[in-house]
Amino acid sequence: LCRISMSMTEIRSGFSAIKANIQARDPIRTLSILSYPHSLHKVKSSDRCCITHQLFNFYVDKVFKHCKTEDSYVNRKISSIANSFLSVKRKLRQCHEQNKCMCGQEPTEKFKQILANYEGLNVTSAAIKSLGELDILLDWMEKS
Amino acid sequence: SGELYCSLPNPRNVHFESVNMKNVLHWSAPEGAGDGVLYKVKYSVYGVGKWIRKPECRNINRTWCDLSSETSDYEEQYYASVKAFLNGMCSDWMETTRFNPLTDTKIDPPMVSVSSTEKSISIILTAPEKWKRSPEGESISLLQVYPGLQYNVSVLNKKTKKRWFFSISNNTLVVPWLEPGTAYCVSAQIYVTTPLLHSGFSKEHCIATLKDK
Incomplete structure (x- = not known):
């Protein structure tokens, strides 16, 4: 079992502070990066670790770096969230290296779909939309 | 029928008020519109393509609409929108911000x-x-x-x-x-x-x- 401690409250409060600002920059209501075509809530519990690991890599490698805004307050909040994600990403990689966070076909397919949703938009729009969906990820992670 | 020419001022402050996930859409009347304004409401699930009309909130003169039923799945997120009508004129559709029932509700005391x-x-x-x-x-x-x-x-x-x-x-x-x-x-x-x-x-x-x- 892969057990990781993370500062969920800190990430949550950071995101709450910029949620309205970031979501207002995403005009596309008809597409979701994380939830299309199937909600994260459909992921089997045995696949949660794999998807979580891939999503933290996704946010660190593809999302945060493309979310620069003209608002320094928003940028500071984004980098604080990114730092929290970076430390969790490292812990998840250790789990993976210890074969505790393996990926089967289903979660791999699910993550491919997320990447396809992301690559279906231009980089900045995709990154901002993904950032605006952070509460979808956090809600799913916290669901028992 | 063709869309009416929309020059009526817009409804204002369109937002969800939620307590224990009873999710009610509220708004303020268009500025200076006076009496007789009617409204209609639609909503959408974030990430899903279509807007859905709320029949019970069509041609209403009140400035709220209970969307609890439509937004009861708290694993989804939602938008809602309101349009005003008066004497053959109409306003634009005015939208809420993205509404997440799980994080945006208020909780009553125990x-x-x-x-x-x-x-x-x-x-x-x-x-x-x-x-x-x-x-x-x-x-x-x-x-x-x-x-x-x-x-x-x-x-x-x-x-x-x-x-x-x-x-x-x-x-x-x-x-x-x-x-x-x-x-x-x-x-x-x-x-x-x-x-x-x-x-x-x-x-x-x-x-x-x-x-x-």
């Missing part, structure tokens, strides 16, 4: 019941239920929705005005070593660490410990 012995009081707390379509519908406690739900409890000695605070995860609390024949008042609040949510404190429930035999 129900508090107290009993006492000579030197202790026992407190039982009950978290409110999630909104449900009908009284016969399945009851879902907010405790099931928010696994990290906790209670902050305040106990006041009415005579000495001394107050204690307790933070508990389960819903019962026994406060021992109290003075016999003394009035104590209890109030409680719900506190969820993540997502960060907290209710107000409940009104005070006062009880006296039994007198010494």
Whole structure:
């Protein structure tokens, strides 16, 4: 079992502070990066670790770096969230290296779909939309 | 039919007001519109392509619309939109921000019941239920929705005005070593660490410990 401690409250409060600002920059209501075509809530519990690991890599490698805004307050909040994600990403990689966070076909397919949703938009729009969906990820992670 | 020419001022401050996931859309009338304005409402699930009209909120003159039924799946997020009509004119559709029932709802205080012995009081707390379509519908406690739900409890000695605070995860609390024949008042609040949510404190429930035999 892969057990990781993370500062969920800190990430949550950071995101709450910029949620309205970031979501207002995403005009596309008809597409979701994380939830299309199937909600994260459909992921089997045995696949949660794999998807979580891939999503933290996704946010660190593809999302945060493309979310620069003209608002320094928003940028500071984004980098604080990114730092929290970076430390969790490292812990998840250790789990993976210890074969505790393996990926089967289903979660791999699910993550491919997320990447396809992301690559279906231009980089900045995709990154901002993904950032605006952070509460979808956090809600799913916290669901028992 | 062709879209009317929309020059009516827009409805303002279109937003969800949510308590225990009873999700009601509210807005303010267009500036200076006076009487006779009618509205219609639509909503959409974030990430899904289509807007859905709310028939019960078509051609209404009130400035709210209960969308609890339509937004009851708290694993989804939503937008809602309002359009105003007056004397053949109309406004633009005015949208809410993205609404997440799980993080954007307010929570009522818990129900508090107290009993006492000579030197202790026992407190039982009950978290409110999630909104449900009908009284016969399945009851879902907010405790099931928010696994990290906790209670902050305040106990006041009415005579000495001394107050204690307790933070508990389960819903019962026994406060021992109290003075016999003394009035104590209890109030409680719900506190969820993540997502960060907290209710107000409940009104005070006062009880006296039994007198010494």
